[in-house]
Structures are given as structure tokens and as C-alpha cells.
Amino acid sequence: MKTFSSIKQLLNILSREQKLISEIFEKRKVLAYKYDDALEVLEYNEDKLRILIEYAVLRENGSFLELDDQFLQFFEQILEVNEEINVSYINENLQSIRQNILYYLQENSESRRYAYLRQVKSALRKTGTIAIRNVVDLKRNIDNTFKNEPNYQVKKAKLEHLDLKRNDISTLISLTDNLISGDDEQTFFKIAADEELQRIILNLKGQLNICRHNLIDAQKQIIEYLNRLRSQSILVEKIRQLKYLKDQFELRTKTNIVQVLGAQNPLLFEAKPAYALKLSLDQLQVDDASLELIRKVQARSRSGQRIRQSVADTNLQDYLETGAELVSQVNLEEVKNSFLAGSNNLFDFLESYDFGMAVSFADRLTIYCQLISQYDTQFRLTDQYQIKHESEYLLIYPL
Secondary structure, X not given: OOOOOOHHHHHHHHHHOHHHHHHHHHOOOOOOEEHHHHHHHOOOOHHHHHHHHHOOOEEEEOOEEEEOHHHHHHHHHHHOOOOOOOOHHHHHHHHHHHHHHHHHHHOXXXXXXXXXXXXXXXXXXXXXXXXXXXXXXXXXXXXHHHHHOOOHHHHHHHHHHHHHHHHHHHHHHHHHHHHHHOOOOHHHHHHOOOHHHHHHHHHHHHHHHHHHHHHHHHHHHHHHHHHHHHHHHHXXXXXXXXXXXXXXXXXXXXXXXXXXXXXXXXXXXOOOOOOOOOOOHHHHHHOHHHHHHHHHHHHHHHHOOOOOOOOOOOOOHHHOOOOOOOOOOXXXXXXXXXXXXXXXXXXXXXXXXXXXXXXXXXXXXXXXXXXXXXXXXXXXXEEEEEEEOOEEEEEXXXX
């Protein structure tokens, strides 16, 4: 495995193959990005793909490709889409802070003491950033787990595991607060106090305060989601029991469902109301047709007879005509024989041919095309063209 010799080389390779790296990153959860698909993206330049593999940007897994863990974690952390909550980073930073404080107090060289102070400042900055990022990831994972996990048992286990992560983050935040505000390390913070360190500590305290409030909200959210799951499971279990009793025809005898439903009075159980249509008195006074309909309905209700519907007249003689329509047609076989008997080209022949009826120039063009399509084997087709009446045609002669 090769290693990058400079940042410039690293950035050049990542920039050059950014399209492929972006696609694999977007499909990182599918784990089904094929080697052939990567070649297609790189326009089948296998050398470029082998470079990414040799420098451990990509890793082969059979016939599939995936991003290496260090690049995957780097992209997820920078883009803030990481779903893994790793509280060990905070613990490592706390240990690093304590060690560098100890080295600072024991060191006599000013240059080395300044180097240890810089490492303490860097670790304090990273601690606040990592704490906020873990809290954000925690809240996002809680929502995604409750809304997207289909399995009840897995959903419950994940929420309980996230609650443990929340407790770990809360403990580490308390340890960080004790480190910068407690009595153990106050000697260092008094000796090494400068404007930048004080600003970093104030900013860190603000970040820790924000994390505490968000962890309280996350705890409430987890409790609410677990209670919902518990109530849903109880409801589903009761529905299953009712379904079993119904299938066994024991629902009425072994339950009080009749009494429970009888005590309920929801709108769902009400019959659909039907309202009578009230006619307008003003319309009835001026509309004779409405009055006639009312009389027919009244007569039918009294006699019990159905009103006969009027039937249309079946005499259709007036719509039938005995006239005949004549359609003129051209005998293509006769026209072809006449053309073969002569020596003129087909277009000029048709232009002067007597069809025995009026034939327009457009119809003669149609006949020209029909003759070529049906009898082309009996004609001699040349490579010469002429134009007449804004129409270009091929010179065709008899064989």
C-alpha cells in the first residue's frame, strides 16, 4: 500500500476523481458499488482506479468497492452525517489535557511550555466541538430510529442503547466542566492564563451548557418514544387477542365488547342522515313541467302501477338512402403498359397521359410514386434528376 507524499498529491487525486468518490460516498450504506460501475465512471481508465486502491482511498471487497474507513470517517465528520456516537474522543481529549497540563507545570523551558499550552488549547477547542457534534448525532439518531426502524424489538433496543450513549456524554461533559472549573487544575489556569485561553474556556463553557440543555431534551424524547412503543405494543397485543377470539367465535361470550360498544356514542356509529328535497314554491307556481311530474308520481303511488317510459320511433326509413356514390380509380397496370410501350421518361409521360378524367398535378405525382414502388424492376432508374413545378424527380425510362 502506498502513502501520499504531500497534501498537494492527496488533494490532486481526490479532486481528479471527485465524481467517483462522491458516488461511492452517497452509496456507502448500500455496500453494492461494483468495480465495473467505477470503471464506467472513470471512462474505463483502470489505471486511475488502481491508483485509488493502491493509496487506500478505496478498498476492494470481492467485486465491490467501498471507501476506506479513515476517508469515510473524515467525510462523515466534516459533512456532519456521522451516525456513530463515539464518546471516547472526549475522554481522550480530557486525558491529553491533563497530561499536557502536567508537562507544562514540570517544564522549565519557555518554548516547550508554550508548545504544551498550545496543545491544551487545541484539545479544549476540540472537546467542545466533539461534544456538540455527538449531541447533534444523538438527537438525529433518536428521530431516525423511531421513524424509520420497522422492527419493534430492534427499535426498542436501539433507543435504550442511545439512552446509554446520552448518559455517557452527560458524564463526560460533567468531567470536562470539573476540569476547567474545579480545584484540581486551577494552578495551571492561573499561571498560564492569557486572553486566548480565557476566550477558549468561556466558549467551551457555553458549548457545554448548550449540550446539557440538548441532552435534557434528548432524554425527554427517548422517554416519550419508549412510552409510545410500549402503548403501541399493548394495543397490538389486545387487537391480536380480539382477532383470535373472533376467529374462534368466542368474542361475545368471553369479552364484554357488546357492553363497551353500547356505551360508546361516536359519530362513526351514527347512520348516514337522508334529507328530504324541498321544492321551491315559487318555481312550482310558474313551472308547469314540475307540476306535471308531481302528478305522475302521485298517480303512480296511488295506483301501484309503474309509469311507462316513452319509446323512440323505430321507423328509420327516412334515414336510409338508396343512392350510389361513384369513386374514380386509376388502372396502374394499364398506365404501366402504356409507359413501357414508349420511350419517354416516366414523369413527362404521366404529365401528358390522358386518364380519361381530370387529374391534378398532385395526383399525377402520387401515381408516379405508386408506379415506382410497384414496378421498379421493370423500369430503368438513372442517376439524373430534373426539377419541374418546384418538384425534383428522378429520370426513369422503360427497360
